[in-house]
Amino acid sequence: MSNLDRFIETFLNGAVLAKYTPAILQGVWVTIELSILIVIAGTLLGTSLACIRAYRLRPVSFLIVIYADIFRALPPLVLILLAYFGLPNVGVTLSSSTVLFVILGLTLGAFAEEIVWAGITSTDKGQWEAARSTGLGFTQTLIFVVLPQAVRMVIPPLTNRAIAITKMTALGTVIGVPDILNQATTAQSFSGNASPLTLAAVAYVVLFLPFVILSRWLESRFAWKKG
Amino acid sequence: MSKTTTRPAVRKPEAENGGAAPGAGRPTLEVIGLRKSFGTLEVLKNVSLAVEKSEMVFVLGRSGSGKSTMLRCCNRLEEPDAGEILLEGQPITGSGVNLDKVRRRIGMVFQGFNLYPHLDARRNITLALRKVLKQSRDEADTRAAAALTRVGLADKAGNYPSQLSGGQQQRVAIARAIALEPAVMLFDEPTSALDPELVGDVLGVMRELKEDGMTMLVVSHEMAFAREAADRVVFMADGHIVEQGPPEDLFTNPQHESTRAFLSRYSYGP
Amino acid sequence: MDQLIQQFFNIDIMVQALPTILRGLGMTLLICAVVIPLGLAGGLMAALASTARSRWLRWPAVALVDLFRAIPPLVLLIFVYAGLPFAGIRLSPFVAVAIAFLLNNSSYYGEVFRAGLISIGKGQWEAARSTGLTQRQTLTHVILPQATRNVLPDLISNTVEVVKLTSLASVVSLGELLHAADLARSVTYNASPLTLAAGVYLVLLWPVVRLLSRYQRRIAV
Ligand SMILES: Nc1ncnc2c1ncn2[C@@H]1O[C@H](COP(=O)(O)OP(=O)(O)OP(=O)(O)O)[C@@H](O)[C@H]1O
Numbered sequence: 001m002s003n004l005d006r007f008i009e010t011f012l013n014g015a016v017l018a019k020y021t022p023a024i025l026q027g028v029w030v031t032i033e034l035s036i037l038i039v040i041a042g043t044l045l046g047t048s049l050a051c052i053r054a055y056r057l058r059p060v061s062f063l064i065v066i067y068a069d070i071f072r073a074l075p076p077l078v079l080i081l082l083a084y085f086g087l088p089n090v091g092v093t094l095s096s097s098t099v100l101f102v103i104l105g106l107t108l109g110a111f112a113e114e115i116v117w118a119g120i121t122s123t124d125k126g127q128w129e130a131a132r133s134t135g136l137g138f139t140q141t142l143i144f145v146v147l148p149q150a151v152r153m154v155i156p157p158l159t160n161r162a163i164a165i166t167k168m169t170a171l172g173t174v175i176g177v178p179d180i181l182n183q184a185t186t187a188q189s190f191s192g193n194a195s196p197l198t199l200a201a202v203a204y205v206v207l208f209l210p211f212v213i214l215s216r217w218l219e220s221r222f223a224w225k226k227g
Numbered sequence: 228m229s230k231t232t233t234r235p236a237v238r239k240p241e242a243e244n245g246g247a248a249p250g251a252g253r254p255t256l257e258v259i260g261l262r263k264s265f266g267t268l269e270v271l272k273n274v275s276l277a278v279e280k281s282e283m284v285f286v287l288g289r290s291g292s293g294k295s296t297m298l299r300c301c302n303r304l305e306e307p308d309a310g311e312i313l314l315e316g317q318p319i320t321g322s323g324v325n326l327d328k329v330r331r332r333i334g335m336v337f338q339g340f341n342l343y344p345h346l347d348a349r350r351n352i353t354l355a356l357r358k359v360l361k362q363s364r365d366e367a368d369t370r371a372a373a374a375l376t377r378v379g380l381a382d383k384a385g386n387y388p389s390q391l392s393g394g395q396q397q398r399v400a401i402a403r404a405i406a407l408e409p410a411v412m413l414f415d416e417p418t419s420a421l422d423p424e425l426v427g428d429v430l431g432v433m434r435e436l437k438e439d440g441m442t443m444l445v446v447s448h449e450m451a452f453a454r455e456a457a458d459r460v461v462f463m464a465d466g467h468i469v470e471q472g473p474p475e476d477l478f479t480n481p482q483h484e485s486t487r488a489f490l491s492r493y494s495y496g497p
Numbered sequence: 498m499d500q501l502i503q504q505f506f507n508i509d510i511m512v513q514a515l516p517t518i519l520r521g522l523g524m525t526l527l528i529c530a531v532v533i534p535l536g537l538a539g540g541l542m543a544a545l546a547s548t549a550r551s552r553w554l555r556w557p558a559v560a561l562v563d564l565f566r567a568i569p570p571l572v573l574l575i576f577v578y579a580g581l582p583f584a585g586i587r588l589s590p591f592v593a594v595a596i597a598f599l600l601n602n603s604s605y606y607g608e609v610f611r612a613g614l615i616s617i618g619k620g621q622w623e624a625a626r627s628t629g630l631t632q633r634q635t636l637t638h639v640i641l642p643q644a645t646r647n648v649l650p651d652l653i654s655n656t657v658e659v660v661k662l663t664s665l666a667s668v669v670s671l672g673e674l675l676h677a678a679d680l681a682r683s684v685t686y687n688a689s690p691l692t693l694a695a696g697v698y699l700v701l702l703w704p705v706v707r708l709l710s711r712y713q714r715r716i717a718v
C-alpha cells in the first residue's frame with residue numbers, strides 16, 4: 001500500500017465518512033443553533049449594558065465593568081466546568097447545552113459591552129451637543145444619534161470577536177454537548193479511524209470561513225473609509 | 228454667491244403658547260449676572276446682555292475671552308454657576324425647567340457643523356421634528372424641504388454630510404436649527420472652519436434670516452459682515468462685556484483699550 | 498447560601514488543592530513561555546507573507562491564515578493529538594499543544610501584525626531605502642518598531658487570549674492549571690478547586706484586561 005493510499009485510508013476513508021456523516025450533520029445543526037443564539041444574546045446583552053453605562057450611574061457602571069472584566073479575563077472553559085459541575089450541587093441543574101449557551105453568551109456580552117462602549121465614547125462630543133440643542137433628550141440622542149454611529153464603528157471588531165466566541169462552542173464537547181466535535185470524537189473512537197475528525201474540521205471550515213472572509217472584507221472597507 | 232429667491236414664508240407663528248405672549252415687551256433673550264468657572268479658571272464674571280426681538284447681536288473678543296462659554300450657557304450646554312437667563316421673559320435657569328423644551332426654542336449652530344454623519348440632509352433636519360415635536364413623517368418632510376429651500380439647498384435633501392462641501396454642511400446645520408422655529412438662534416463661529424470662498428454662502432443665509440426677522444446672537448470674526456449686518460456689537464474681554472453699541476460706533480470709535488487693541492489687529496481700528 | 502459557599506468557596510478544600518494547582522500553574526506558565534514566542538514568530542512570518550508583493554506568497558498566506566481562523570483551536574488540538582497517531586505520528590500532549598497553538602496563534606498574531614504593517618505608509622519604506630538601508634534593515638529598524646507600537650494593544654489583548662487558550666490543554670490531560678483543578682474537583686466532589694483556578698487566572702489576567710480598557714479609552718478620547 002502506498003503512502004498516499006494509507007493517508008487516504010486513515011483521514012479520508014470513504015466507508016467511515018459515509019457511515020458517520022449523518023451523525024456529524026446532526027452536530028452541525030447543534031453548532032449552528034448554539035452559535036446563532038450566542039451571537040444574538042451576547043450582542044444584545046453587550047449593547048444594552050454599554051447603553052446603560054452611558055448614563056454614568058456610578059454603582060451601576062461599576063458592576064458592569066466588574067462583569068465585563070471577569071468574563072474577559074477568565075478562560076470560558078473554566079467557567080463552563082465551574083457551572084456544569086458546581087451548579088447541580090447547589091440545586092441548579094442545567095443541561096450541558098444551556099450551560100454552554102449561558103457561559104458563551106455572557107462571554108460575548110462582556111466583549112461586546114467593551115467594544116460598543118468604546119464606540120459610544122469615541123463618538124464626537126459635538127454630536128451630543130448638536131442633538132441636545134435641538135431638544136432631543138439624552139435617551140433619544142443615545143438611540144438615534146450616537147448608537148448608530150457607534151455601531152458602524154464597532155462592526156468589524158465585534159464580528160471578529162463573535163466568530164472567535166462562537167467557535168468556542170467546540171468546548172461543549174468537554175461537557176457532552178452533541179456538537180460537531182463531540183460527534184466526531186465519538187465516531188472516531190467507534191470506527192478507530194481519523195476520518196470523522198477530518199470531516200469535523202471541514203465542517204467548521206465550511207461554517208466559519210465565510211464569516212472570516214466577511215470580517216476581512218469589513219475590516220478593509222472600514223480602513224479604507226478612515227483613510 | 229447663489230442666493231435663493233424662492234423663499235416660502237415659513238415665519239414663526241406668533242405666540243405659540245397662545246394669546247398674549249407672557250414675554251411681551253421683554254427682550255427675546257436676556258442674560259443677567261452670568262458667572263461661570265472651570266475649576267479655578269473664572270471664565271465669565273458677571274455678564275449681562277439682552278437681545279431684542281429680530282435683533283442681530285455680534286459678539287467679538289479675543290480667543291479665550293469666554294464667548295463660546297457665554298453662548299453655550301444660553302442653552303445650558305454649559306451649566307451657569309450663577310445668574311439668570313430669560314427666554315421671552317421666562318427664566319430657563321434653575322432646576323424646575325424642562326431643558327429639552329427650552330432647547331428646541333433656541334437654535335444652535337456650531338463651528339464644526341456637527342451634522343449627523345449617518346443621516347442624509349433631510350433626516351438630519353427631520354430627526355428632532357419627529358422625535359421632539361412628534362410630527363408625522365409627511366409634516367416633517369415638508370418642513371425639512373422648506374428649511375432646505377431657505378438655505379438654498381433644496382436639491383441636496385438626499386445627500387449625506389460627507390457628500391456636501393463645508394459651506395453646504397453648515398447651511399444644512401442652519402436649516403436643522405430653523406426648522407424647529409426657534410425664538411432665537413445662537414451661532415458659534417459658524418464660518419471659521421470654512422474655506423474662504425465658502426464663507427459668503429453661509430453669511431448670505433444668515434443675512435436672509437435676519438431680513439425675515441430672526442433673532443440672532445452671533446460669535447464670529449467676520450468683521451465686514453458684522454459692520455454691514457449687525458444691529459449691535461458686543462465686545463468681551465476677560466470674562467466681562469467691556470463695551471457694546473452699533474457697529475459703526477464700536478468699529479470707528481472704540482472706547483475701551485482692549486477693544487482698540489483687538490480691532491487694530493483686524494485693521495478695523497480708527 | 499451556605500450550600501453555595503460550601504460548594505464553590507470551601508476554604509479547606511482549596512487549601513488542600515493548592516499545591517496541585519500551583520504545580521498546574523507552573524505548567525500553564527511553561528506552555529505560555531513556549532507558545533507565545535512561537536505564535537509571535539509565526540504571526541510575524543504570516544504577516545510578512547500576507548503583505549508580500551508577490552501574489553504567490555500573498556494568496557497562500559492569506560488562505561492559510563483564514564483557514565486556521567475558521568477552525569476552533571480545540572478541533573485543531575484534538576486532530577493533532579488524537580488524529581495523527583492513526584498515521585503513526587505519536588506526539589506527547591505538550592508537543593501536540595505546541596503545534597496546535599502554533600497554527601492557531603500564528604494566524605491571529607499574523608492578522609495583528611498585518612494591520613500594523615499596513616498602518617505604516619509607503620513613505621517610510623521609501624525614506625529608509627533612499628538612505629541606503631537594505632530591505633531587511635528597513636524592516637527591522639524602521640518598519641517593525643513603528644508597526645508594533647501601532648498595534649501594541651491588540652498584541653497584548655491577543656496574548657491574553659493565548660493565555661486563556663492554554664486551558665484547552667486540559668482536554669488532552671496536560672497537567673496545567675485547569676486540569677489540575679478539575680482533577681481536584683473530581684476527587685473532592687466539590688467545585689472549589691475550580692473557583693481557586695478561576696481566581697488564579699483572574700490574578701494573572703485582570704490587571705492586563707483593566708490596563709487594556711484604560712489604554713483603549715485614552716486612544717478613543
Ligand atoms: N469645558 C471646559 N473645561 C475647562 N476649561 C474650559 C472649558 N471650556 C472652555 N474652557 C476655558 O474657558 C476659557 C474660555 O473659553 P471659550 O471657549 O469660551 O473662549 P472663546 O472666547 O470662545 O475663545 P475662541 O475664540 O478661541 O473660541 C478658555 O480659557 C478655555 O480654555
Ligand SMILES: [Mg+2]
Nearest residue numbers: 294295296416
Ligand atoms: Mg469659541
